[in-house]
Amino acid sequence: MIRxxxxxxxxxxxxxxxxxxxxxxxxFAPFVFEGTRALDxxxxxxxxIVLAASFDLLLGYAGIVSxxxxxxxxxxxxxxxxxxxxxxxxxxxxxxxxxxxxxxAAVLALVIGLFSLRVRAxxxxxxxxxxxxxxxxxxxxxxxxxxxxDGLTYRIPRAxxxxxxxxxxxAFAIGGDLVLGGQRITGKIANYYLVFGGALLxxxxxxxxxxxxFGRVLQAIRENDYRAESIGYSVVRYRIAISVISxxxxxxxxxxxxxxxxxxxxxxxxxxxxxxxxxLMVVIGGMGTLWGAVIGAVLLVLAQSYLRDVMxxxxxxxxxxxxxxxxxxxxxxxxxxxxxxxxxxxFFPSGIVGRLRGRR
Amino acid sequence: xxxxxxxxxxxxxxxxxxxxxxRFRPGELTAIVGPNGAGKTTCFNLISGQVAPTSGRVLLxxxxxxxxxxxxxxxxxxxxxxxxxxxFPGLGVAENIxxxxxxxxxKGGALLRLAAADRTTARATTDILxxxxxxxxxxxxxxxxxxxxxxxLEVAMLMALEPNVYMFDEPTAGMSAEEAPVVLSLIDSLRxxxxxxxxxxxxxxxxxxxxxxxxxxxxxxxxxADGAPARVMEMDIVQxxxxxxxxxxx
Ligand SMILES: Nc1ncnc2c1ncn2[C@@H]1O[C@H](COP(=O)(O)OP(=O)(O)OP(=O)(O)O)[C@@H](O)[C@H]1O
Ligand SMILES: [Mg+2]
Numbered sequence: 074m075i076r077x078x079x080x081x082x083x084x085x086x087x088x089x090x091x092x093x094x095x096x097x098x099x100x101f102a103p104f105v106f107e108g109t110r111a112l113d114x115x116x117x118x119x120x121x122i123v124l125a126a127s128f129d130l131l132l133g134y135a136g137i138v139s140x141x142x143x144x145x146x147x148x149x150x151x152x153x154x155x156x157x158x159x160x161x162x163x164x165x166x167x168x169x170x171x172x173x174x175x176x177x178a179a180v181l182a183l184v185i186g187l188f189s190l191r192v193r194a195x196x197x198x199x200x201x202x203x204x205x206x207x208x209x210x211x212x213x214x215x216x217x218x219x220x221x222x223d224g225l226t227y228r229i230p231r232a233x234x235x236x237x238x239x240x241x242x243x244a245f246a247i248g249g250d251l252v253l254g255g256q257r258i259t260g261k262i263a264n265y266y267l268v269f270g271g272a273l274l275x276x277x278x279x280x281x282x283x284x285x286x287f288g289r290v291l292q293a294i295r296e297n298d299y300r301a302e303s304i305g306y307s308v309v310r311y312r313i314a315i316s317v318i319s320x321x322x323x324x325x326x327x328x329x330x331x332x333x334x335x336x337x338x339x340x341x342x343x344x345x346x347x348x349x350x351x352x353l354m355v356v357i358g359g360m361g362t363l364w365g366a367v368i369g370a371v372l373l374v375l376a377q378s379y380l381r382d383v384m385x386x387x388x389x390x391x392x393x394x395x396x397x398x399x400x401x402x403x404x405x406x407x408x409x410x411x412x413x414x415x416x417x418x419x420f421f422p423s424g425i426v427g428r429l430r431g432r433r
Numbered sequence: 434x435x436x437x438x439x440x441x442x443x444x445x446x447x448x449x450x451x452x453x454x455x456r457f458r459p460g461e462l463t464a465i466v467g468p469n470g471a472g473k474t475t476c477f478n479l480i481s482g483q484v485a486p487t488s489g490r491v492l493l494x495x496x497x498x499x500x501x502x503x504x505x506x507x508x509x510x511x512x513x514x515x516x517x518x519x520x521f522p523g524l525g526v527a528e529n530i531x532x533x534x535x536x537x538x539x540k541g542g543a544l545l546r547l548a549a550a551d552r553t554t555a556r557a558t559t560d561i562l563x564x565x566x567x568x569x570x571x572x573x574x575x576x577x578x579x580x581x582x583x584x585x586l587e588v589a590m591l592m593a594l595e596p597n598v599y600m601f602d603e604p605t606a607g608m609s610a611e612e613a614p615v616v617l618s619l620i621d622s623l624r625x626x627x628x629x630x631x632x633x634x635x636x637x638x639x640x641x642x643x644x645x646x647x648x649x650x651x652x653x654x655x656x657x658a659d660g661a662p663a664r665v666m667e668m669d670i671v672q673x674x675x676x677x678x679x680x681x682x683x
Contacts, residue, residue, distance in 0.1 A: 080549055286548045290541040293532050296521035303481065303519075304594060305507035305536040318544075 077277060079284040083364045085430035092364060095371055099269060103262040104242065110378075116265055118374045119272035120330045125354040126279050126366035127322035132352075133360035134283055135315045136295035137190075140348060141201035144208050145182065145320040147342035149174035149327025151212070151219065154337040157227040164230050171328040175321045182320035186313035197316070209343045224338020233264035233332065264333060271329045275322055280363055282318070291315055292361075350377075357417050359424020368425050376413070381406045434458055435511070435598050435630060440479050440489035441654075449475045451654035452489065457598065462624045462631040464641045464662075467651035473634045474516055476651065477600050480632075481513035482506045493598075507536070512596030516603050516634070518583045520590070522576035526567060529575050529586055531558045533593035557593070565589040566615055581608045588616050598630045599623055605640070617644065 083092040095118075098105065102115035124146055131137045152174025153167055160166040181204075189200040212219045219225065231237050237260030282288050293301045294308050302308045331337050341347075350373060358369025381403040388401040399405075421428040435457040442450045450472045457463055465473050478484035480491055482503035490499045498506055507513070521529050534557045535541055535548070549555075562568045565585050570578065575586060588604050601620060605613040621644055623629045635641055641648065641662065648665040650658035658665050 079547055281545055281547070284548060285546055286535055286540045286543045286551065289528070289532060289535070289548045292524065293521050296523050297519065299483075300515075300519050300521065301532075303483065303503045303507060303513055303515075304533045304590065305504050306541055307502065307504045311541070 079277075079281040081280055081284045081363075083426070084362075085426075087429045088364060088368070088426050092367060095367060102269075103265055104256055109261075112261070112265055114374060114378050116268045116333045117330075117378075118371055119268050120326050120333070121351070121354065121370040121374055122367050123272045123275045123279075123326040123329070124323055125351045125358070125370045126276060126363045127319045127326065128351045129355045129360060129363060129366045130279060130283070130291075130315055130319045130322070132355055133362065133365070134288065134295060135291040135312060136298075137312060137316065138195070138198040139201045139316070139319075140198060141182075141185065141205040142319070142323050142351060143343055143345075143348045144201075144205040145178040145323035146327040146330070146347075147208070147212070147337075147339075148178045148181070149324030149329075150331035150337040150342040151225075151327075152177065152324070153328045153331035154225045154227050155218075157229060158225060162228040162230060167229065167328075167332055170331075171325065174328055175324045178320040178324035179317050182317045183313065186316045190312045190316065191309050197312075205343075205348075209339060209345075212339055212343060220338070222339060224336055224341070226336045229264075229332055229335055231260065233260045233267065235259050235261040237263070239263055268329045268333050271325070275325060276363070276367075279322065283363060287311070287314075295361075353414055355424075357414065357421075357424060359421075359426035359428075362424075362426050362430075365424045365426040372425075376410055380410065384409070434494060435480070436492040437476075437480065438490045438492065440476070440491065441487050442475060442479060442484060443487045449654050450479060450486075453651070453654075453656045455649060455656060455659065457630050457632060459597070459630045460624055460628045461646045462620075462633060462644055463647045463649055464645035465632060465634045465649045465651060466636070466641065471651040472654040473651055474602055475654075477513065477602055477632070477634065481511055481600060483513075507594065507596070508539070510597035511600070512591050512594040512598060513600045514587055514591040514602055514604060516606070518580070518587065520575040520583060520586055522574065524575060525571065526573050526575055526578065526586055527558055527562060527571040530561050530589050530593045531555070533590040534558050534561070537594045537596075561589050561593050564592065564619065581612050584608050585612060585616060588619070592619065596629075598632065600632045602634045603636065604633070605635075605637070620644065 083089045099115055099119060103112055106112065106115070124142070128139070128142045131139050131142070149171065153170035156166045156170030156173060160169060185197070185200055185204060189197040213222050215221075239258040239260065239262070242256050242258060283291070290301065290306050290311055293306070294311055298308050327342060330342070334341065354369035354373050355366055356369070357372060358367065359365030384401045384406055385403040388398045388403070391397045391401065417425065437453055437455050440450060440453045441448065453476060465476070467473055475484065479486050482501060486499065490497055492498065493506075493509055493511065498509065501509070503513070521532065524532075531554060534554050538554065540551065540554065559568070562571055565588065567582065567585060567589065570582060575583065578586065584604065584607050588601070591599060591601070599620070604616055604620065608616065617640060620631060620633065624631045624646075633644065645662050647660065648658070648662050649656060650665060658668050
């Protein structure tokens, strides 16, 4: 277990409990929570954990600011979409699209890195912003290929859709009352486990990466790049390497997302809002620890999915009071999210995980 | 052997290092002295690659390394210590040293191994911690150390690189009277037992007398004297340029 986590446990009792709860909820999501919306939220969380964690590799571990992370995410997603459209429905299309997306992300990240990271790390931020904006415009303009603003819908293998039946979970009954199991395993659930398994694998891989000699060098570069260079680490090479790795992982997360959604569009994969979201996830959860990305992703996705509902019902209950119902109007959820963000950054400058871990 | 040829650098209108030509041999400890602002640290920066020269060359074992990056020079065996504290502040003391050990063994590229599982690097790290008498501080963050301990960690990181050329820039400045001798005897043993080439920027005359095989005097970026300690200390130009600045009262 410790080996699987690369000796880098969540640290701290509360964080460990939270992470374990998240893991169990995600692992058994199809059988614990009811309804397609819950399952969709769970899948979204899986994907965004990977996306946020891969962004933290750059921001929290290597100290590099990038605005192109969603672009790489989009490359993976569009890879799957385009291959599924052109090669026809099938697992080969998914594999080819995933590989193509990851390959394109690697090449693009390498080119951006070679151009900008050699100069200064801050230059990288500007270049990524420019390239990401250009790609977003390109995707909406080239509508014959990309579907433009409408995006693309495509078909994935039947085995991964709700129509498929993969049998039922063995049921445990006591005295004729169903206690556990008994659910039908649809292709949708199989699809969920593909996403969950893929995300878990990528996360464990990243955990290993940050605890490897390479990962330690990244932290050294973040702490003091001048000294890292002077003890013999070619800082530029390390920065380029991590930006490529992080881009590839983002693309793979994008492919998982595309397989789950059966739709890609600029809003869901390339948008600047999504970029801000992952930034928030990493900062709220805690930079420089992958567990922070887990906590941050879960909190933000839950807030986005359910904050409006909670606010709606709260507003109804307080309908008689002055002012409060207006403040709690579901349309104001963004305001509250912003407030939560400001408060959390103010009270937990090292993120939730950093705060709960205390000083080790 | 390390060599500089007509090494110069100009910052705006100011010639900080002016045509310095010099050779440094293995097994020799060269003290580099001169008043504040003489260009000693800048000379180091030119040799270890942090600053590019306006003209002139740096050679190591006959090969021109003037255009190499600092990292590449370190990998070729030039180890550089810093006058200003220059550590990885948010990392532990042991980790600071471990990173240097890992660098000298070229292990930084391993992506999927665990750093913590590397026994030989860990052993070398502990060894150095003990040699600089900092084992009890191994888990502390570098930023939390007292100034004297930070200076010691600075020296320890240089030791961890196991270079052929050691460049110390006022290593004992800010250390207590008990701490300094530990570091100085380590430096002494590098040259005596290890046959290493040692460059030492130092203000304290007693230290220079005790350790130096040779003294180089810089003044206004120029190399104004170079020779055996006894001879250099006698020279008029040194009396005027260096001792005359009130630095002899240490
Ligand atoms: N990067 C730089 N840009 C501009 N001027 C510089 C730079 N580095 C050094 N100098 C100038 O070069 C001169 C030599 O500085 P240097 O630090 O080499 O002196 P030093 O001999 O090490 O002095 P000290 O004994 O105080 O450490 C000084 O006048 C300094 O202001
Ligand atoms: Mg100096």
